[in-house]
Amino acid sequence: MKVIHITSSIDESAGGPSRSVTQTCEEVSKLGVDITIITKRSKKALKVNTSSRLKLSYQSFVSLLFTGIHFSKKNVDIIHLQHVWSPYIHLMASVAQKNEVPYVISIRGMLEPWIMQRNPLKKKLGLLLYQRNDLKRASVLHATCEMEMNTLRKLGFTNPIAVIPNGINLSLVPSPKESFERKRIIFLSRIHKKKGIELLLDAWKLVDTADWELLIAGEGKQSYEQELKERITQHKLVNVQFVGSKYYAEKWDFIRSGDVFVLPSYSENFGIVVAEALAMGVPVITTKDTPWQELETHQCGWWIELNTQNLSNALTVAMSQSPEQLKAMGLRGRKLIQENYDIRAVAKHMVELYNWIEGKQEQPEFISLE
Known part of the structure; x- marks a missing residue:
């Protein structure tokens, strides 16, 4: 054929x-x-x-x-x-x-x-x-x-x-995350309005971030990324950093570095990066505008209606989990990908x-x- x-x-x-x-x-x-x-x-x-x-x-x-x-x-x-x-x-x-x-x-x-x-x-x-x-x-x-x-x-x-x-080509996925001590939330996707980054920054403002940090990786129009950086400055957000695009080995290392992955997207027909984060053993926060209800049914993340307050609540709950709880969630997520994707x-x-x-x-x- x-x-x-x-x-x-x-x-x-x-x-x-x-x-x-x-x-x-x-x-x-x-x-x-x-x-x-x-x-x-x-x-x-x-x-x-x-x-x-x-x-x-x-x-x-x-x-x-x-x-x-x-x-x-x-x-x-x-x-x-x-x-x-x-x-x-x-x-x-x-x-x-x-x-x-x-x-x-x-x-x-x-x-x-x-x-x-x-x-x-x-x-x-x-x-x-x-x-x-x-x-x-x-x-x-x-x-x-x-x-x-x-x-x-x-x-x-x-x-x-x-x-x-x-x-997911599981043969390309390196060894999964083991330690959850870094206190890091990560975002990895295109820097685009569809991805809900403005809401993520607004939600971060409402959260008692303590010693947690938010790293945003990806590439998009420079003018839009500059708008987002100005938003960070205007709202005096702390512990937030843009780290550029990540591909191949750098991408996997970046995902492994996170304790929680967040994709607050307005629309995804799949969201391959959600599957990649789960395959690496990292719990995920994403929205009900993505097809990831399994985050709830398999207890490996948070699947929320997208608004600033819900996102803030999910971040707060995620950051309140112990390293052992996050690791258990990550293992369940990895099993989900192995069995279904x-x-x-x-x-x-x-x-x-x-x-x-x-x-x-x-x-x-x-x-x-x-």
Whole structure:
């Protein structure tokens, strides 16, 4: 089977989707699927472990147009599109439709209410002109959680929907955190309004931080980061520091350095960094705008309605835990990831999805037809 994956970026700055797309493709290729990832060039592209079954092709919009003309059922079984809204992705949806190649669209959280409320007129126009048609004609829509599937149904899409979470390559996760004596809260994600950093700073102001510190890691627009730093100064916040971007080994070392991880996001269809923190054995605070109810059911963190007071309360409770309690929570979180989010299981589901589209197997239980 040959599958073409189209994604507009695998740059480090693109966040979780870049990692999940490339790592999932690597694992799927190990199961015997021939995959080509097609994407645009970028300054800090993630490393992809190519092989005889996994190829990487950097193409501009124009070169993709000429490449796509030759895609047909004779040489491609499935086209898998990552993200929506991008002209790069729309181009290949049009090619798939014209050449009658079945295609999958991974939504990647781009139709969630918070996202749709940003530039709403532009989004409505995009849906009207091309995006709704591209989605309606997809063989399958891929959601990473039930929350995202429900959003798609509310928007009126009746396609089959495959609910397959992102996975963690546990072989890349270093030894988990052992000591919880540092009294450090950490944030690691893009520096973006969606991530709720303003609320985090406001909540920090309400907390008796004592000798705890808050470290904020990530990259984004310099102007926005400067706004946040000015907020720290204006509110006379103490023990708060921006520490820049963290990738690869530095990322894991940073996560391990934290006693509690916080992601107060307004919208996440998954939140791969939550899974990474749990895999490292660090308890997590995140919001009910993310699909992480398991933090409560597995007693490995706090899952809250997002507002300043709730976030302040969660931080206060987290900082009141003993090192032994935090370690026990971290161990439960690590077990959760090992049992439910191993990337090898995710890759197996993806192959089952492709086989079902090709009529080679019965409908998997993770595909909803209603």
